[in-house]
Each structure stands twice: as C-alpha cells, then as structure tokens.
Amino acid sequence: MRLPALLLAFFLVAPAAAQGTKVLRIAHQSIGADAIDPAQLNSVLMAHTLDNLIEPMLRYDYLARPLKLIANTVEAIPEASEGGRVYTCRVKRGIFFAPDPAFKGRQRELTAADYAYSIRRLFDPRWKSSQFFIVDGKIAGADALRKAALNGAPFDYDKPIAGLTLLDRYTLRITLTEPDLNFLHILAQQNLAAVAREVVEAYGDDIGQHPVGTGPYYLVERHVGSRLVFARNPNYREEHFEGKRLPMIDRVELSYTVEDQPIWLAFLARDLDMINNVPVSFTLQAVPNGRIAPNLARQGIVAQTYVYPAIWFDSFNMKDPVVGGYTPERIALRRAIALAFDRKQAINIIFNGGALPANGLVPTGVAGHDPDAVTTVFDHDVAKAKALLDMHGYVDRDGDGWREAPDGSPLTITFASPSQPRFRPWDELWDKAFRNLGVRMVLQKMHQSDLTKMLMAAKHQLAFNAWNMDYPDGEDFFVLLYGPASGSANQSFFELPAYDKLFDQARALADSPERNRLYREMDKLAFAYMPMVMNLYPVRTAVTHPWVRGYVPNPAHLEPWKYLDIRP
Numbered sequence: 001m002r003l004p005a006l007l008l009a010f011f012l013v014a015p016a017a018a019q020g021t022k023v024l025r026i027a028h029q030s031i032g033a034d035a036i037d038p039a040q041l042n043s044v045l046m047a048h049t050l051d052n053l054i055e056p057m058l059r060y061d062y063l064a065r066p067l068k069l070i071a072n073t074v075e076a077i078p079e080a081s082e083g084g085r086v087y088t089c090r091v092k093r094g095i096f097f098a099p100d101p102a103f104k105g106r107q108r109e110l111t112a113a114d115y116a117y118s119i120r121r122l123f124d125p126r127w128k129s130s131q132f133f134i135v136d137g138k139i140a141g142a143d144a145l146r147k148a149a150l151n152g153a154p155f156d157y158d159k160p161i162a163g164l165t166l167l168d169r170y171t172l173r174i175t176l177t178e179p180d181l182n183f184l185h186i187l188a189q190q191n192l193a194a195v196a197r198e199v200v201e202a203y204g205d206d207i208g209q210h211p212v213g214t215g216p217y218y219l220v221e222r223h224v225g226s227r228l229v230f231a232r233n234p235n236y237r238e239e240h241f242e243g244k245r246l247p248m249i250d251r252v253e254l255s256y257t258v259e260d261q262p263i264w265l266a267f268l269a270r271d272l273d274m275i276n277n278v279p280v281s282f283t284l285q286a287v288p289n290g291r292i293a294p295n296l297a298r299q300g301i302v303a304q305t306y307v308y309p310a311i312w313f314d315s316f317n318m319k320d321p322v323v324g325g326y327t328p329e330r331i332a333l334r335r336a337i338a339l340a341f342d343r344k345q346a347i348n349i350i351f352n353g354g355a356l357p358a359n360g361l362v363p364t365g366v367a368g369h370d371p372d373a374v375t376t377v378f379d380h381d382v383a384k385a386k387a388l389l390d391m392h393g394y395v396d397r398d399g400d401g402w403r404e405a406p407d408g409s410p411l412t413i414t415f416a417s418p419s420q421p422r423f424r425p426w427d428e429l430w431d432k433a434f435r436n437l438g439v440r441m442v443l444q445k446m447h448q449s450d451l452t453k454m455l456m457a458a459k460h461q462l463a464f465n466a467w468n469m470d471y472p473d474g475e476d477f478f479v480l481l482y483g484p485a486s487g488s489a490n491q492s493f494f495e496l497p498a499y500d501k502l503f504d505q506a507r508a509l510a511d512s513p514e515r516n517r518l519y520r521e522m523d524k525l526a527f528a529y530m531p532m533v534m535n536l537y538p539v540r541t542a543v544t545h546p547w548v549r550g551y552v553p554n555p556a557h558l559e560p561w562k563y564l565d566i567r568p
Helices: 044-050 112-123 142-150 197-209 260-268 280-286 328-340 343-350 382-391 421-437 448-456 475-481 497-507 513-529
Strands: 023-029 058-060 069-071 079-081 086-090 164-168 171-175 217-223 227-232 251-257 302-307 310-316 355-357 412-418 440-446 462-468 532-544
Touching: 023 044, 023 260, 112 142, 112 164, 112 171, 112 197, 251 260, 260 280, 280 532, 328 382, 328 421, 328 513, 343 355, 343 421, 343 532, 382 421, 412 421, 412 448, 421 440, 440 448, 448 462, 475 497, 475 513, 497 513
Parallel strands: 023 251, 412 440, 412 462
Antiparallel strands: 058 069, 079 086, 086 171, 164 171, 217 227, 227 251, 302 532, 310 462, 310 532, 355 532
C-alpha cells in the first residue's frame, strides 16, 4: 500500500541513502518549527529529539524500571555534600562536540565550563526559557545576575557566580541556595545539556536552527516545518550497549505533519519504520482489545503499550476576574465546570480507551503516585454542577436560557485550545459541558506555542493544558500549583500559602510515606479550590516494523535512536 499523492505532500522525498547505510525513518505530529536549543525548549517532542544531539551530565538507564539515573558525560553520579546543597560534577575526558564551522576546523573537547555556561543561559532573559523554573532560585548567586539583566544590564556570562565554580578543566562544583534531594534529576534534563559558547555566539538568535552537541547524532539537513535529517556524529565517543558499539544507525530522517492519518498510512506503507505514539484515532486499528491487530501481526509488526507519565488537564486563570479568585462563589463556579466535563467520554471517544482517569496530580509510574486514591470532584454530574451554580447565584435572570454572574452581569467563559485537528473532539466535549450548565462558552483556537505564551502571561480564562514528566518524582507535578512557579510551570497562577508550605516541606524529604502524606494533602487542596480540571493520564502504543531492533518504550527517553538497529 502506497501513500496517495495528497498525503505524500506531508513528507519530503529523501535522496536515496548510500548502499549499506542504516536509515531510521520517523515522524512527529508537529509543525516542526521549534528551536532545537536547550535554553529555548518549549516542546516535549523537540526535547526528546535534542536528547540525541546535545547531552546533559546524566541520563536514565534505557532498560531499568523504575527509572534509574546513570552517568552520561560525567565519570560518575555527582557527589552530593552538605545534605544535598553542593554537587561536585566531574566531566569525562575525551568527549568531543560534533563538527561545526564555529570551531574553525579544530576538534572541540567538552569541558566543565560548557555545563556552567549552559546553566547560565537558562538565567539569561534573552532566551525566554519556558523551563526556567527548574533552576529558578536554586543556583547560589545566579538570580542576582538575572535580576540585573531584567533591569536592563547586559547579562554577564563572565561574572563569577558562587553557585557555579570551576575547580579545574573537567570539574564543576554546583552550590545550591538550599539542599535539593532531586537536583540530580535536574542534571539529567535536556535543558541543562551542554552547548559550546563559541557556537552560541557564532549563530546568535539563530542558534535554535544550529544545534551542536556531543551526542550520537548531529543535524545535517533542516527543512523548516517538514523535515529534519540527522547523521551519525563522527566525533562520538566509544560507547557500547549489550556488546554493540553505539550508535548502530547511520542516519535518522524525521518528518513533520499535524495530521494523524499521514503518519499512520506512511507506517502501513512502510515509509516509516516505527511510531512511538500511535495517533489515538488509529489505536483501535493497531491494538483492538489491547492486542496487536492480526493483519499487523502477520507482517511481523510489534506493538507495545505503556502508561506515559503525563497529565492532561485544563487550567483556570486564578487571576481572572470571572473564573479566578478564592471566594466561595468562584470556587463553586470552577467546581461546577469540572463536574460538567465528561472525562469518561474523553477517554472512551477521544482516546479510544487509551487513558486512565486522573486521581491526583502525580501520574502512574512516578514516585508519589497513589494508585488507591479516590476523588469524586471530577466525576461527571451535571445535576450537582447546576445545583452548585444555583446555590451561589449563577442563575438565568432574564429567561434567555443562559446564566448570569451573581452580580447580574453577563457570564461568558473563553476556552482556549491548540489548533491541531486532533483537539476538535476535546473542544466539542467542553462546548457540550458549558451548554449543559447554561453558561456561554467562546472557543479560542491557536498554535500550541502561542497558547503556551498566553498561559504564561495569565491572559486566559480556561485553557487546555498538559504536563509531561521532566523527572520521575512527584515534585515535578506538584510544582504545577506552586505559587513561586506562577508564570512558568504554574500556569493557573494558583497562590495558596497552605499549599506552598506543604510543597516546601515535601521537597526536603526523600520518597517516603511521610512525603506521600504531604502529597495527598496537596491534592486535597487542589480538589477543594479547583485551579485546574485534572482529566487523565495518557496510555501510549508504539509500533515497530520487524526490521527495527532494540526498541523499548522509555518515558524519559522517547527517542532512543542510539539504542536502535535496522536489520533488513
């Protein structure tokens, strides 16, 4: 089966690879215009692409479950001292960046200074890092440098910072403002991957189009919005996995489309080698009743289903004069809206059953998740929702069938969601929920990057949102409602001292029953004040053709190219 000409338009035809060259062909549902730069990452898809190009100090073991941190570009897991306030990181010698004109023909070795520089970049307002919250307030002395830059001073990359000390060419000592037992997970994040200063300075604002790192691959072609091509990094160090030298694949061709159908048809036509997340509209064709479809099994296609550590939710803006605030009537409005949304339909219809109902902020597979936790605040109950609104004065005063606010003013709520076609059913469920309540809804559609900017600027009322795991610990999800993270991770702008106090207490503890007790209290506050509607934890299905070897779903490394092999 071949792709129709119309669908082929989504995929640029690649030149024939050299005989014997191993090529991995994959596709992402994206417009493909995001910056490939650690400091500017704003897409989980691009973050996992960057994983193969630019390297953080640590990574997660490819096969270990639960996820386990291991050394990547450092000699060993960094040494922690002073109760987790100081980390000493020793970079391996003999690791080199991929070739690039910025190096003027010389082979450039990775040093500790590259990591210090890359961490500084997250504090530089120039790069508008959406992931700044992971280091905000953590590195001793760095926030003062950022504050000066925000006040108009040039960001000084050469000014000494107490928190980033180079002990020698290969050793970086990181001093935090306070102990952080999860900081090793931060050092495994793509945002803290090492770039070379001379590369950033050479390309300036265009650095997002010129990723250069020490990873197993480097960018050799870029067709913005349609296709990226990566080749084996000739400078990649000697590394082995299960007796094989990495990477095993010579070339990776990544195509982009926002539609579901082209990806699925391209896979069936053998124009794609694998899909690590089958579009939900085709999961029943891939795995009816949770098992590989017979027609696919006969072709040797392998399907693997796994719970992806993420949460889909909808964010209220707690600063908004209509849906925000902490008074009883505003809380009642948000809780009624949550009760009106039918998340069971979302799971069964939109996801074809491929999701789990959320029972708290922390998803399955992440430390701090409670599989036995029960809540009814998100159960579909229109009668209860209407009663809540009636009780707090949200009633239809003029008989036109639509409710007004308690003060008699018109009540209209704007719901914002991404422009991709796959979100249309989600929009329709929300439209149905508001109609059932008798509340006017205005739908606002926009590109994901614009939606993110609007959320971070607190210009929304209610908006679709999702959070993918940065690191496998509950802290990474409870930060979504942490007051000091407002405008970054906290896009609900929820600021509740009681919640923040529990968060601060929990972050000082290791994974333990005591910390889980604090987590459950935080969940209860989130349920009570309803700054977000927690909907579901997605379940994903990956499919691979029989010639793709070595693929194992890894939620921390969604694109594990270097571990894969192509064997015709």
